[in-house]
Amino acid sequence: MSKDKFDYYIEGKKNKYEVIIGLEVHAQVSSNSKLFSGSATKFGAEPNSQVSLIDSAFPGMLPVINKECINQAIRTGLGLNAKINNNSVFDRKNYFYADLPQGYQISQYKNPIVGEGKVLLDMPYGSKEIGIERLHLEQDAGKSIHDMDPTNTYVDLNRSGIALMEIVSKPDLRSPDEVNVYIKKLRTIMRYLGTCDGNMQEGSLRADVNVSVRKIGDKKLGTRCEIKNVNSIKFMQMAIEYESNRQVEMLDDGKKIDQETRLFDTKKNETRSMRSKEDAHDYRYFPDPDLLPLKIEQKLIDELKKTLPELPDNKKERFINDYGLNSYEANVLVSEKDISDYYEEVAKLSDKKLAATWMMGDLFAMLNDKGLNISNSPISAKNFAELVRSIKSGEISGRIAKEVFEIMVESGENPKKIIESKGMKQQSDPKELEKIINEILTKNKDKVDQYKSGKEKLFGFFVGQVMKQSGGKANPQLTNEILKKLLKG
Amino acid sequence: MSEIIKKDLSEIIELIKKKEIKSEELTNLYIDKVNKSKKLNSYITTCFENAIQKAKEFDKKPNINSLLPGIPLAVKDLFCTDGFKTTAGSKMLKNFIPKYESTITENLWKEGAILLGKLNCDEYAMGSSNETSYFGNVINPIAENTVPGGSSGGSASALAANLTPATIGTDTGGSIRQPASFTGTVGLKPTYGLCSRWGIVAFASSLDQAGPMTKSVKDCSIMLEAMAGFDKKDSTSIEKKKENYSKNLKTDIKGLKIGIPKEYRVENMPKEIDELWNKGKNILKELGADIIDISLPHTKYALPTYYIVAPAEASSNLARYDGVKYGYRSSKGNDLIEMYENTRSEGFGDEVKRRILIGTYVLSSGYYDAYYLKAQKVRQLIKKDFDENFGKVDAILTPSTPSSAFKIGEKTNDPISMYLNDIFTVPVNLAGLPAISVPAGLDKKGYPLGLQLIGKTLDEQNILNVAYAFEKNCNFKNEIKNWWL
Numbered sequence: 001m002s003k004d005k006f007d008y009y010i011e012g013k014k015n016k017y018e019v020i021i022g023l024e025v026h027a028q029v030s031s032n033s034k035l036f037s038g039s040a041t042k043f044g045a046e047p048n049s050q051v052s053l054i055d056s057a058f059p060g061m062l063p064v065i066n067k068e069c070i071n072q073a074i075r076t077g078l079g080l081n082a083k084i085n086n087n088s089v090f091d092r093k094n095y096f097y098a099d100l101p102q103g104y105q106i107s108q109y110k111n112p113i114v115g116e117g118k119v120l121l122d123m124p125y126g127s128k129e130i131g132i133e134r135l136h137l138e139q140d141a142g143k144s145i146h147d148m149d150p151t152n153t154y155v156d157l158n159r160s161g162i163a164l165m166e167i168v169s170k171p172d173l174r175s176p177d178e179v180n181v182y183i184k185k186l187r188t189i190m191r192y193l194g195t196c197d198g199n200m201q202e203g204s205l206r207a208d209v210n211v212s213v214r215k216i217g218d219k220k221l222g223t224r225c226e227i228k229n230v231n232s233i234k235f236m237q238m239a240i241e242y243e244s245n246r247q248v249e250m251l252d253d254g255k256k257i258d259q260e261t262r263l264f265d266t267k268k269n270e271t272r273s274m275r276s277k278e279d280a281h282d283y284r285y286f287p288d289p290d291l292l293p294l295k296i297e298q299k300l301i302d303e304l305k306k307t308l309p310e311l312p313d314n315k316k317e318r319f320i321n322d323y324g325l326n327s328y329e330a331n332v333l334v335s336e337k338d339i340s341d342y343y344e345e346v347a348k349l350s351d352k353k354l355a356a357t358w359m360m361g362d363l364f365a366m367l368n369d370k371g372l373n374i375s376n377s378p379i380s381a382k383n384f385a386e387l388v389r390s391i392k393s394g395e396i397s398g399r400i401a402k403e404v405f406e407i408m409v410e411s412g413e414n415p416k417k418i419i420e421s422k423g424m425k426q427q428s429d430p431k432e433l434e435k436i437i438n439e440i441l442t443k444n445k446d447k448v449d450q451y452k453s454g455k456e457k458l459f460g461f462f463v464g465q466v467m468k469q470s471g472g473k474a475n476p477q478l479t480n481e482i483l484k485k486l487l488k489g
Numbered sequence: 490m491s492e493i494i495k496k497d498l499s500e501i502i503e504l505i506k507k508k509e510i511k512s513e514e515l516t517n518l519y520i521d522k523v524n525k526s527k528k529l530n531s532y533i534t535t536c537f538e539n540a541i542q543k544a545k546e547f548d549k550k551p552n553i554n555s556l557l558p559g560i561p562l563a564v565k566d567l568f569c570t571d572g573f574k575t576t577a578g579s580k581m582l583k584n585f586i587p588k589y590e591s592t593i594t595e596n597l598w599k600e601g602a603i604l605l606g607k608l609n610c611d612e613y614a615m616g617s618s619n620e621t622s623y624f625g626n627v628i629n630p631i632a633e634n635t636v637p638g639g640s641s642g643g644s645a646s647a648l649a650a651n652l653t654p655a656t657i658g659t660d661t662g663g664s665i666r667q668p669a670s671f672t673g674t675v676g677l678k679p680t681y682g683l684c685s686r687w688g689i690v691a692f693a694s695s696l697d698q699a700g701p702m703t704k705s706v707k708d709c710s711i712m713l714e715a716m717a718g719f720d721k722k723d724s725t726s727i728e729k730k731k732e733n734y735s736k737n738l739k740t741d742i743k744g745l746k747i748g749i750p751k752e753y754r755v756e757n758m759p760k761e762i763d764e765l766w767n768k769g770k771n772i773l774k775e776l777g778a779d780i781i782d783i784s785l786p787h788t789k790y791a792l793p794t795y796y797i798v799a800p801a802e803a804s805s806n807l808a809r810y811d812g813v814k815y816g817y818r819s820s821k822g823n824d825l826i827e828m829y830e831n832t833r834s835e836g837f838g839d840e841v842k843r844r845i846l847i848g849t850y851v852l853s854s855g856y857y858d859a860y861y862l863k864a865q866k867v868r869q870l871i872k873k874d875f876d877e878n879f880g881k882v883d884a885i886l887t888p889s890t891p892s893s894a895f896k897i898g899e900k901t902n903d904p905i906s907m908y909l910n911d912i913f914t915v916p917v918n919l920a921g922l923p924a925i926s927v928p929a930g931l932d933k934k935g936y937p938l939g940l941q942l943i944g945k946t947l948d949e950q951n952i953l954n955v956a957y958a959f960e961k962n963c964n965f966k967n968e969i970k971n972w973w974l
Binding site: 053062064102103289290 | 569575577582585587588589591686687688689690691693694695721722723724725801802804805807808809811813814815825826829849852853854857861
């Protein structure tokens with residue numbers, strides 16, 4: 001990621017290729033109930049405990065749109081700078097599977113709720129815009145469990161009917177790195193909005209990855225393959241690497257790529273053909289006659305717009321302008337809403353720049369070490385600000401600050417208290433320091449003479465002695481000044 | 490005593506209100522007649538124990554202010570009834586007992602009615618003669634060898650034979666009005682969205698509509714009043730205030746404009762249907778209505794349009810019957826796909842399979858635009874025909890069916906001629922309008938024939954009024970001779 005020039009190309013036996021990637025991200029809508037029924041959506045509940053007659057498709061049951069899910073999709077669309085469609089339609093996507101009780105999934109086909117939008121990526125080689133083709137709402141299917149019994153498959157319908165947003169990107173991504181940044185950016189935006197928790201372990205965010213390759217300079221897109229249902233960024237990246245190399249090899253061998261759906265085998269690290277275009281399902285989409293077309297009043301869109309929080313791109317700009325951060329710092333600090341909130345609280349009470357440095361250094365390292373999130377950090381933002389203030393004012397040195405920090409992590413105490421009770425305050429009284437330094441110079445007359453005769457490296461020795469004598473509390477800058485003055489005389 | 494069950498629903502309600510008969514006595518009269526009328530095969534399930542118990546409860550604390558006080562009613566077996574088998578006339582659901590009650594039946598019970606039984610119908614309401622039912626065909630009480638029409642054939646037969654004082658059916662392309670016409674009874678298909686579809690086994694969601702089937706127009710208004718109402722569980726339900734159809738029923742139709750669409754005079758239509766239509770016109774004219782010739786130019790496309798739209802929706806609606814969750818499951822098959830195939834091959838009858846095939850075909854990629862999409866466009870044109878004419882007229886008068894009841898087996902091998910039976914009723918469903926079939930006369934064989942009144946959206950009161958006035962002046966008398974007893 002330290003490269004400042006884009007260079008993700010694949011060298012084949014004959015030609016050099018670029019990789020074209022488009023993603024269909026499935027993001028679970030944060031809502032208490034399902035898209036068309038009142039069932040709960042809690043993760044990890046007892047199998048089949050969150051299933052209504054609608055979710056299990058009993059005869060005569062009818063779907064009713066959950067307005068909260070619609071609002072969440074609109075919010076997300078607004079967060080993606082996208083056009084919200086005032087008219088959209090729910091369609092039925094027909095296919096048979098044991099975990100699809102209706103025999104069709106209610107989705108949106110020709111008329112999605114959200115149209116074109118865009119997402120900005122901060123890449124080391126500059127900012128890059130990724131186009132969003134559309135966002136539509138659809139029902140999740142249930143879960144087939146094949147490994148609980150040697151001969152039977154079990155079906156858990158808890159997930160059946162949960163609202164998903166399918167966010168389809170344009171084929172604008174060009175490398176696994178860009179995919180990584182894109183997914184994280186989407187997740188950040190949705191977490192800011194509170195529309196998807198982005199939890200990939202729980203399956204709240206997964207993606208179908210479309211990959212094709214083309215010779216450098218070619219205008220036309222190559223034939224793509226779709227890798228279905230990949231549920232971690234790492235696997236997406238591995239799948240893209242494997243798949244693009246496979247395609248390059250085939251093309252350079254003079255073979256043709258077949259448009260097909262492939263699976264990524266995480267154990268073997270390879271993609272495998274699932275079905276060809278000829279075998280593709282004919283889903284027989286048609287408008288769901290149980291649901292009227294969805295009309296969204298401009299008024300609702302405007303109202304939701306007003307309630308949107310400040311989004312990461314805007315916040316980043318503000319952090320740069322108001323807090324004097326550089327682009328990299330601002331990026332890191334807006335990557336999660338909780339982090340940015342924490343930073344702002346600290347920055348309000350202390351030095352903005354120093355706060356950023358200390359947060360991104362010691363605080364993040366500690367959290368990472370302990371596997372904690374900023375929201376359950378042992379150090380409160382108020383205490384952390386106090387620590388930064390003490391450093392800035394010269395009350396404690398950076399070295400002492402690290403010690404104070406450690407104690408804060410353990411005890412959660414206020415740094416002022418720690419500094420006072422342990423007597424860690426920096427010695428910044430020039431008279432006191434002069435007294436200590438004079439004593440040291442007297443004791444080490446030989447070294448003073450050597451220094452004066454040109455062995456200037458010994459300066460460090462004197463500083464060390466002062467630190468030792470003061471228990472590390474001597475103000476380093478002042479120590480330097482006084483030492484220089486006295487050694488001259 | 491047994492004369493009581495020959496009376497209209499409204500008269501029976503009066504007897505209950507005046508305490509001249511108890512609900513339990515009344516219920517027993519029907520039970521007795523149903524038990525003697527098995528030959529008609531109009532009931533799939535009887536709920537007699539429940540009925541007696543509920544009737545006793547009613548008699549202990551009679552609430553005579555409800556619309557249907559202590560009235561036992563049998564309903565089409567397409568309405569889900571909590572704790573009682575709901576089969577939809579199919580092997581697929583022959584043992585299915587819902588744990589929920591359809592909104593429509595719930596509304597009836599709230600008005601004091603009591604479930605007496607579940608009535609035979611074409612499988613998943615797909616049929617025009619009640620011959621596609623897994624539980625056997627139903628016989629029309631007008632003559633031993635005739636069909637009662639369909640798909641609400643069991644409902645029409647039971648009603649005409651006095652095996653229930655009134656009943657409800659569902660109408661997707663004529664399934665209430667055609668059997669009403671074949672049995673000399675009244676049947677109304679309400680405006681799409683007036684009656685909730687929640688809890689009704691779905692056939693074609695954009696066309697299905699529940700409605701009353703009764704022996705008189707007044708009965709029809711009482712039943713509709715009990716059934717209709719907004720239901721937030723049905724997204725296509727219309728939000729509006731409840732209406733008092735029975736209270737507002739009147740015979741004064743002076744000055745009303747009645748349209749006569751020329752396109753309904755179809756080729757090879759029996760002369761007696763034409764004469765009946767003229768008789769209808771004349772009666773309304775004498776009552777002070779203006780008769781106006783109109784044109785509904787897209788009528789001829791209605792039937793093909795219907796037979797694309799309805800099977801398309803059905804093919805998807807019936808996908809849920811896969812043997813996984815409830816209903817019939819074949820014991821044969823080595824994997825999931827084979828289990829599906831065997832379950833659906835064995836569980837569905839021929840007509841249902843035919844429509845699933847047609848529906849799947851018209852939605853397939855490559856055919857969608859030519860069939861389904863085109864049909865949807867034509868559907869809009871058909872609707873527009875009506876909309877334009879309802880600027881000029883208040884209601885439209887047509888025959889209900891192109892013929893009277895036909896013989897059992899007469900059309901089973903010729904689906905097209907069977908489908909042609911719905912030619913006058915189907916356009917109404919496509920347009921989502923209300924229409925009522927009211928008995929108008931008998932043909933040479935003595936079989937009843939009905940006339941249809943089509944109304945504007947949510948103008949049920951108006952067509953009820955016209956039908957009411959017509960009924961009072963038509964002197965129709967159903968000649969059912971209880972030959973099966």
